[in-house]
C-alpha cells in the first residue's frame with residue numbers, strides 16, 4: 001500500500017486584512033499554515049496506516065520553497081515515511097501527476113477538497129490525468145481489499161452521511177469537516193527539524209518535465225467592485241410583487 | 245549573534261500553543277472554580293512529550309532542552325497558571341532533581357512513567373520551620389538494614405496530594421546538618437506511613453494542589469537515594485537554580501496573556517465615542533507592559549541558552565525569577581485596570597490572572613532570597629563571599 005498525500009502551505013488568513021476601499025490586502029502578520037482540508041487528508045492517511053498496523057508507505061509532498069519544507073518536516077514528525085518537496089514553477093496538478101508516475105505504484109492519493117487561499121481543487125484534475133478513480137468531499141476513508149470506502153456528508157445541514165466505494169488506484173479529497181489533524185510528539189518535531197535529510201527535494205528536471213512555463217504572473221492587486229446596497233422593502237411591497 | 249528561535253523551536257512552540265489553546269485554555273476557568281485538574285489532561289500532555297520536555301529521549305523525555313522547556317512553560321502559563329504550576333513542579337523541580345543526580349537505574353525505573361504522565365512527581369523541601377532558610381529542615385532519615393526510615397513533615401508541597409513519586413530532602417546526619425548531612429530520597433506515595441494533608445486554601449492557583457506531607461516511619465529502599473549520601477542539599481539547590489529559569493518563562497507567559505487581553509479589550513471597549521485605545525493613558529500602560537515583557541523575554545531565552553550551552557547561569561536565573569514575577573504582577577495589575585469592572589469579574593480571566601500571578605514572588609525562593617542570590621554572585625565575581 002503506497003499512499004501519496006498532497007499538501008499546500010498557505011498564508012494564515014488570521015494575519016491578513018482586506019481593505020476594499022483602498023483596494024488592498026494588508027498582511028499584518030506573515031505566518032504560514034497547512035491548508036485546513038489538506039490537514040484532514042494527512043490525518044486520514046495516517047489513520048489508514050494505523051489501521052493497517054503500519055503496513056503502508058505514506059509519502060507527503062508539497063510544491064514550494066524552503067518555507068514549505070517546514071510543512072513537510074511537520075508531516076515527518078507526525079509519522080509519514082517520506083517527505084518530498086517539489087521545487088518548480090508549473091501547474092501543481094501537472095507536477096503531482098509527474099511525481100506519482102516518478103514514484104510508481106501509487107495506490108491512493110489524498111488531498112484537501114480545496115485550497116483556502118486560491119480555491120483551487122487539484123484532486124479531480126490529477127485523477128483525470130492519471131486515470132485514477134475519484135471521490136471528493138470525504139469525511140472518512142478506509143481501505144479494504146484494494147477498495148476505498150469513503151464516507152461523505154452530503155447534506156450540509158443535516159445528518160445525512162452516504163457511503164461510496166471505488167477500486168484503487170484512486171484520488172480521494174477531504175472536506176474540512178473530516179477529523180482534524182493530530183498533534184506530533186514534541187520529540188519527533190525536534191528530530192524532524194534537526195535531521196538535514198528529513199525532506200527530499202525534487203526538481204522539474206528530476207520529474208522529466210522540461211517545457212514548463214511559469215503559471216502565475218503577478219500583475220498587482222485589485223478587489224471586486226463594491227457591492228451596491230439593496231432596497232429596503234415592506235411586507236406590503238412584497239405582497240404587491242407576489243400578487244402581480 | 246542570532247536572536248531568532250531556530251526552526252525546531254518555532255515548530256515546537258506552534259504545537260504546544262495549539263495544544264494549550266485547544267485543550268488547556270478552554271478548561272482553565274473550570275479548573276480554577278473546581279480546584280481540580282483532570283488526570284486525563286495530564287496524561288494527554290504526557291502523550292505529546294510535554295511532561296518531559298528538557299529530558300533526553302532515552303528516559304522518555306522530549307529532548308528539547310531548557311529552551312524547549314521554557315517555551316512550554318511560557319505557553320502553558322498563558323493558558324492556565326494552575327496547570328503550568330502542576331507541570332512546572334513536576335518537571336522543573338520534581339523530575340529535574342532525579343535527572344540531575346539520580347543513578348541510571350533510578351532514572352530508568354521512574355522517568356519514563358513520569359515523562360509520559362502515568363505518574364506525577366513532587367519536590368519536597370519546605371517544612372513548617374524551614375522556608376527561606378531551607379537548611380533548617382528536620383525531617384529525619386535513619387538507616388535500618390538496607391532501607392532508610394523517614395520521619396517528619398514537609399509543608400506547602402505542590403502536587404503533594406496527587407504525586408506518585410516525591411523527591412524528599414531528609415537529614416541523614418544530624419551532626420552535619422543540612423549542608424553535608426542531608427540526602428534526597430525518591431519516595432513512592434503508596435509507601436506505608438505516608439499521608440498528605442488537605443490541599444491548602446490559597447489565594448490563587450486553585451487547580452494546583454499544595455499540601456502538607458506526613459512521613460510516619462516510611463521505609464525507603466537504599467536504591468531510591470538520589471545522588472550521594474550527605475550531598476542532597478547540593479542536589480536540591482542545583483535543581484532550584486535551574487527551576488528559576490523556567491519559572492521566569494512561566495511568568496513571561498502570564499504577562500503576555502495580560503498584554504494580549506488588554507490589547508484586545510482596548511480596541512473592543514468604547515467610551516466617549518471612541519475605542520479606549522485612543523487614550524494616551526491606556527496606550528502608555530500597553531507600551532510599558534510590552535517593553536517589560538520584551539526585556540523579560542530576552543533575559544529568559546538568553547538564560548535558557550546559557551543552560552543548554554553549559555555556561556554559568558545562576559545569577560541570570562535569579563534575575564529571571566525576580567524580574568519575571570514582578571513584571572507579571574505589574575502587567576496583570578494594569579490589565580485589570582484596563583478592563584475596568586470586568587477586570588474584577590470572576591467570569592473574566594483577569595481576576596484569575598491577578599490571583600494566580602502573586603505567588604511567583606514567593607515560591608521557589610522569595611524575591612528577597614533572589615536578590616540575595618544575585619548579590620552574592622555579583623560579589624563573588626569580585627572575590628567577596630557573602631554569608632546568608
Ligand SMILES: Cc1cc2nc3c(=O)[nH]c(=O)nc-3n(C[C@H](O)[C@H](O)[C@H](O)COP(=O)(O)OP(=O)(O)OC[C@H]3O[C@@H](n4cnc5c(N)ncnc54)[C@H](O)[C@@H]3O)c2cc1C
Nearest residue numbers: 367368369370375376377400401402454607608609610612
Ligand atoms: C503555592 C505554593 C507552592 C509551593 N510549592 C512548594 C514545593 O513544591 N516544594 C517546596 O519545597 N516548597 C514549596 N513551597 C514553599 C515555598 O518555597 C516557601 O513558601 C518559600 O520558600 C518561602 O518560605 P516561607 O513561606 O516559610 O517564608 P519565610 O521564609 O518565613 O519568609 C517570610 C518573609 O521573610 C523574608 N525573609 C526570610 N529570610 C530572609 C532573609 N535572610 N533576608 C531577607 N528577607 C528574608 C522572605 O522573603 C519573606 O518575605 C510552596 C509555597 C506555596 C505558597
